[in-house]
Amino acid sequence: MSQNELRATSVGVDFGSRVLLDDVNLLVIAGQMLVITGASGSGKTTLAHTLAGIITPDRGEVTLDGKPLTQLGTLSARLALVTQDFGLLSVLTATEAVSLPLQVRSLARDEIRDRTAQSLNAVGLQSCATRTVAELSGGQRQRVAIARALAMLADVIIMDEPTAELDPANRALVLSLLTAELDRGASLVVVSHESDVIARADFVYELATSH
Numbered sequence: 001m002s003q004n005e006l007r008a009t010s011v012g013v014d015f016g017s018r019v020l021l022d023d024v025n026l027l028v029i030a031g032q033m034l035v036i037t038g039a040s041g042s043g044k045t046t047l048a049h050t051l052a053g054i055i056t057p058d059r060g061e062v063t064l065d066g067k068p069l070t071q072l073g074t075l076s077a078r079l080a081l082v083t084q085d086f087g088l089l090s091v092l093t094a095t096e097a098v099s100l101p102l103q104v105r106s107l108a109r110d111e112i113r114d115r116t117a118q119s120l121n122a123v124g125l126q127s128c129a130t131r132t133v134a135e136l137s138g139g140q141r142q143r144v145a146i147a148r149a150l151a152m153l154a155d156v157i158i159m160d161e162p163t164a165e166l167d168p169a170n171r172a173l174v175l176s177l178l179t180a181e182l183d184r185g186a187s188l189v190v191v192s193h194e195s196d197v198i199a200r201a202d203f204v205y206e207l208a209t210s211h
Contacts, residue, residue, distance in 0.1 A: 004030040004155040004187040012059035033188040038207030052081040080154035086145040090134040119147035138165040
């Protein structure tokens with residue numbers, strides 16, 4: 001039985017002669033939320049991208065249920081990533097932006113429509129469904145990116161500062177949605193320095209700034 005077990009073992013990432021990450025060991029399983037924190041420049045985003053399979057570590061490995069991410073591929077349906085810059089194409093509508101990963105997976109049209117609508121409703125953006133990303137505020141774009149991740153029903157969801165652009169009400173809404181994902185059995189990895197996000201964590205992994 002799958003445990004949605006995301007594990008980093010002795011992970012190191014370099015950029016030229018600079019060591020960005022060194023000897024990172026962490027584990028998160030189904031129903032747990034791991035929060036990654038640390039000072040600016042400590043490698044939080046690099047670690048998030050490495051855990052999502054976007055960056056291949058120079059040392060060690062990242063596995064999902066014991067299988068190296070390198071064998072799953074960067075478009076694995078089991079993983080969803082919300083990046084700090086949201087990763088949204090400005091010319092797409094909110095509906096198109098959320099549905100795009102589902103279309104790539106060749107799901108049935110009705111399922112794509114239903115998942116997309118439900119996810120936009122969940123983040124309070126049903127009224128913005130036909131507006132383009134370029135027409136949305138920073139907070140609305142962030143919620144579209146979160147809706148896209150929710151629509152994927154992924155086993156592991158990795159989010160880089162998912163509440164940074166949100167007001168208190170929408171931050172509370174997103175935190176409730178993350179709790180629902182944990183109840184569904186997903187594993188969550190969240191990069192954040194927000195105290196209310198950290199308070200929801202099962203585990204906190206703090207990165208030190210290298211000198």
